[in-house]
Amino acid sequence: xxxxxxxxxxxxxATDDGRPPLPAWARVMTRLLDDLIRIxxxxxxxxxxxxxxxIPGVGDSVxxxxxxxxxxxxxxxRVPTVILVKMLGNIGxxxxxxxxxxxxxxxxxxxxxxxxxxxxxxxxxxxKVQPSPADFALVVFGICLAAAAIAMxxxxxxxxxxxxxxxxxxx
Numbered sequence: 694x695x696x697x698x699x700x701x702x703x704x705x706x707a708t709d710d711g712r713p714p715l716p717a718w719a720r721v722m723t724r725l726l727d728d729l730i731r732i733x734x735x736x737x738x739x740x741x742x743x744x745x746x747x748i749p750g751v752g753d754s755v756x757x758x759x760x761x762x763x764x765x766x767x768x769x770x771r772v773p774t775v776i777l778v779k780m781l782g783n784i785g786x787x788x789x790x791x792x793x794x795x796x797x798x799x800x801x802x803x804x805x806x807x808x809x810x811x812x813x814x815x816x817x818x819x820x821k822v823q824p825s826p827a828d829f830a831l832v833v834f835g836i837c838l839a840a841a842a843i844a845m846x847x848x849x850x851x852x853x854x855x856x857x858x859x860x861x862x863x864x
Contacts, residue, residue, distance in 0.1 A: 715818065719766055719811055726759045727805040739802050746791065746798035749846055753791045756807065757842035760784045763810045764835045770818035774828050780810045781835045788842040 728738025742759075745751040764784075767777060787806035791797040 713819070715766070715770075715811070715815060719763065719814070722759055722762065723807045723811045726756055727808040737802065740805070740807075742805075742807070743798050743802040746801055747795075749794070749850070751846075753788070753846055754843040756787060756791070756801070757839040759807050760787070760810070760839040760842070761836050763807060763814065764832050764839070767810070767814050767818070768824055768828060768832045770814060771820040771824060772814055772817045773820050774825070774831065776813050776817045777828060777831045777835070780813055781831060781838065783809045783813075784835055784838055784842075788838060788845075791842065792845065 725740060726742045727740040729740045729744075731738050742756045745755055746753065764777070764780060767780060772780075783804075783806040787801065787804060790800040790804070793800075
């Protein structure tokens with residue numbers, strides 16, 4: 694099994710254009726969530742998102758927390774608004790497909806929304822423009838979307854549980 698930490702050379706150096714590197718936690722978290730274990734004979738990995746996704750609600754919750762952290766990092770790194778919107782789209786696709794049992798988990802392994810969002814941050818970080826109120830609003834919306842991904846399995850379980858109790862009790 695590969696080490697969950699990237700080599701120091703990938704986290705300690707500045708980018709080619711002199712920008713400071715992204716924090717090591719962002720790379721480590723993304724690797725854990727999206728491609729922790731390589732599928733033998735392929736370049737594809739499986740992360741905790743796909744593995745824990747087999748337990749209803751757990752994978753979506755873990756990924757939701759990761760999505761929130763990356764959105765906040767993008768805001769701090771002055772990622773342009775259009776890229777924040779793209780990141781929200783990735784989160785939305787992950788949340789919507791993640792609700793489909795088994796197929797959603799297979800999709801998570803292929804789509805890897807956190808990896809996509811980290812790559813967007815790497816390419817577009819440290820813009821010259823200060824984040825606007827609209828940027829903050831977009832990030833808040835994204836955090837709400839990620840929070841919904843965390844809460845959705847619990848809400849669905851509660852609704853189904855109460856419905857089953859009502860059905861069994863004849864009420």
